[in-house]
Every structure is written in structure tokens, then in C-alpha cells.
Amino acid sequence: MIGWAALGLALGGLAMTEIRAARRERAALAAFPPDGRILEVGGRRVHAVTRGVGPDVVLLHGASGNTRDMTFGLVGQLAGRYRVTAFDRPGLGHTGRVRDGLDGPFRKDCESPAEQAALLRDAARLLGIERPIVLGHSLGGAVALAWALDDPRGTAAVVDVSGVTMPWPEPLDLLYRLNGRLVGGAALPPLMAAYAxxxxxxxxxxxxFEPDPVPPGYAEHIGLPLVLRRASLRANARQIGTLRRHVAEMSRRHGELRLPLEIVHGEADIIVPPGIHSLPLSRIVPDANLVMLPGTGHMAHHAHPEAVVAAVDRAHVRATSGG
Structure with missing residues (x-):
């Protein structure tokens, strides 16, 4: 009898968790709706925010993020002389997955950086974007490199900001490891969505952001509740959990790149350490230019946006001058 009662309480608790998570997700979508265009790309939903006029620049956010990370500051700082388009990466923000079936709670597979780049590249073409400068931050850096590796003639240059570009020796954080497993991926996202x-x-x-401060107003602008949706939590954890093997495969091709590559990285970044990622990358890619920012952490595009804007300007000059 006690066993049946305990089972009933557990099932009731699970049901209440799912109801609470769904309610909070509806509130998040109401508070932070798409602020750009929703494109249909081969039956897939892609969210794009475009500002400005001029040469095309594409912005790709990092893990757990969305276009709002870029529209907080960087889009406005570039839009005066470029046509800037920020995309939500697949599974995050308001962009869907690259193929059916990836949202299920009992799955571990997800889209690779190359698959993400292919979907967003198709979306860019729908917008009339040709030979863009592609800027990626953190995990978006891996997607930006995949974009260029698979379409070098259609890419003017790459700007890599604190990017994940080389395989790393350290294990992932415990939360990502648990979320990326079958049972953890089913159980943890509803709890986080309901109660965080x-x-x-x-x-x-x-x-x-450490050691840099979070800019005033950033937390309110970024739409933190969007990050806590169950599907987004699973997509993010699985993309991170499978990233190392994709980056390892990509790193064997980095030397093929023959286009301008600008790299900006904070010396104090402990999330994506430059000694593992940007420094080796800068030695492999023939046309790489590395700028290290002393005392700066992972969010270099917010801590020192002027350095990132300058990198985009250099990439544009190099792409148009042939150097």
C-alpha cells in the first residue's frame, strides 16, 4: 500500500513539474517573442534579425544564447556600415532543429556544427546574403568555421571570438554530462525549466562573464527564461556534449582555409581557454590574425566590443583587397 502511495506521489510530482515548466515556457515566449523574421528553410524554422546597409556580416551566438546576445550591443555597433544579420542557432532562441526527432527526451544525438552552418547558410541565401563575413562566438565559432570550411568560395572571411575550435582534454562540466545522457536529458530539463x-x-x-562584469541591462535584454525551456536545455546540452568529436574532425581541415581569419580572445577566458583553442588555430590557418585581450574573459564582444568591431573591419579590408 505504501509503495503504491509513494508511486502516486512521485507521478503527481512529475505531472506538476511538467505543468509548471510548460506554464513558464509560455510566459517566456510571450515576454521574449521573435524580434526579427521567421524564415521557412526547407521546412525548418529559422529566426533572423537584420539591421543596417552595406557588406554582409553574419553573427552566430554561443552556447545557451540567442540573437539577443548580439542585439544587445554588437549589431548596433556594426550596423552603421554593414548589413548585419544575427541568427538563432538550431534548437535555441526561435530557430527549430535541423531535422525531425531531435527534441525527444530520450535521445543523445543532435546537429553538428556543419549541419547548423548548412541550415543557416541556406537561410542567409534566402535573405540575399552573398559572401558574408561570418562571426561566431564560443560554440558559434565552431559553426562559423564549419560554414567557411564547407563553403570557402561563398565566405568572405571569418571572425572567431573566443571560439571553440580545437579538441580539448578536460571533461565537460557535470551538468552538461548529465543533461547529455538519456536519463539525465529526460529528467533534468523539466526540473530546471520548472524551478530554476x-x-x-x-x-x-x-x-x-568573469572576470568582467555583466553589463547593466544585459540580463533583462538576453531573455534568460528562453534558455530554460526544456527543448532548449536539451539541444544546448547535446550540442555541447557532442561538440568535441566534431571539432576534432574539423581541426584536421583547418589548414585548408585560405580566407582571412581574424581571432579575438580574452587571455583570462577559462571557459574556452585560448591556449587550447585560439593559439593553436592561429598557427594552423595561413591567413589567421590573432588579437589577445589582457585580463578579459569569455565574453570579449561585450567587454571589448571595439576590438571585435575592429576585427570585422580588418576582415572586410582583407577580403576586399585580396589580403
Missing amino acids: GDGLLRRALAAI
Whole structure:
């Protein structure tokens, strides 16, 4: 009898968790709707925000993010002389997955950086974007390199900001390892979606920015509740969990790149250490230019946006001058 009662309580708790998670997700979508265009790309939904006029620049956000990370500052700083398009990467923000079946709770597979780049490249073509400068931050850096590796003639240049570009020796954080497993991927996202509080999110945000401060207004602009949707949590964890093997495969092709590559990385970045990623990449790619920012952490595009804007300007000059 006690066993049946305990089972009933457990099932009731699970049901309440799912109901609460769904309610909070609806509120997140109402509070942070798409602020750009929703494109249909081969039956897939892609969210794009475009501002400005001029040569094309594509912006790809990092893990857990969305276009709002770019529209907080960088889009406005570039839109005065470029046509800037920020995309939500697949599974995050308001962009769907690259193929059916990836949202299920009991799965481990997900889209590779190359698959993400292919979908967003097709979306860019629908917008009339040709030979863009592709800028990627963090995990978006891996997608930006995949974009260029698979379409070098259609890519003017790459700007890699704190990018994940080389295989790393350290294991992933425990939360990502659990979320990426079958049982963890089913159980943890509903709990986080239902019960994670604002304080927890802001502490996580502060850790991502360390040692730099979180800019005033950033937490409100970025749409933190969007990150806590169950499908987004699973997509993010699985993309991170499978990233190393994709990056290892890509790294064997980095030497093929024959286009301008600008790299900007904070010396104090402990999330994506430059000694593992940007420094080796700069030695492999023939046309790489590396700028290291002393005392700067992972969010270089917010801590020192002028350095990132300057990198885009250099990439444009180099792409148009043949150097």
C-alpha cells in the first residue's frame, strides 16, 4: 500500500513539474517573442534579425544564447556600415532543429556544427546574403568555421571570438554530462525549466562573464527564461556534449582555409581557454590574425566590443583587397 502511495506521489510530482515548466515556457515566449523574421528553410524554422546597409556580416551566438546576445550591443555597433544579420542557432532562441526527432527526451544525438552552418547558410541565401563575413562566438565559432570550411568560395572571411575550435582534454562540466545522457536529458530539463530561479540564472551569467562584469541591462535584454525551456536545455546540452568529436574532425581541415581569419580572445577566458583553442588555430590557418585581450574573459564582444568591431573591419579590408 505504501509503495503504491509513494508511486502516486512521485507521478503527481512529475505531472506538476511538467505543468509548471510548460506554464513558464509560455510566459517566456510571450515576454521574449521573435524580434526579427521567421524564415521557412526547407521546412525548418529559422529566426533572423537584420539591421543596417552595406557588406554582409553574419553573427552566430554561443552556447545557451540567442540573437539577443548580439542585439544587445554588437549589431548596433556594426550596423552603421554593414548589413548585419544575427541568427538563432538550431534548437535555441526561435530557430527549430535541423531535422525531425531531435527534441525527444530520450535521445543523445543532435546537429553538428556543419549541419547548423548548412541550415543557416541556406537561410542567409534566402535573405540575399552573398559572401558574408561570418562571426561566431564560443560554440558559434565552431559553426562559423564549419560554414567557411564547407563553403570557402561563398565566405568572405571569418571572425572567431573566443571560439571553440580545437579538441580539448578536460571533461565537460557535470551538468552538461548529465543533461547529455538519456536519463539525465529526460529528467533534468523539466526540473530546471520548472524551478530554476532568477538568482541562479544571474549567478551563472556572472560566471560566464568573469572576470568582467555583466553589463547593466544585459540580463533583462538576453531573455534568460528562453534558455530554460526544456527543448532548449536539451539541444544546448547535446550540442555541447557532442561538440568535441566534431571539432576534432574539423581541426584536421583547418589548414585548408585560405580566407582571412581574424581571432579575438580574452587571455583570462577559462571557459574556452585560448591556449587550447585560439593559439593553436592561429598557427594552423595561413591567413589567421590573432588579437589577445589582457585580463578579459569569455565574453570579449561585450567587454571589448571595439576590438571585435575592429576585427570585422580588418576582415572586410582583407577580403576586399585580396589580403
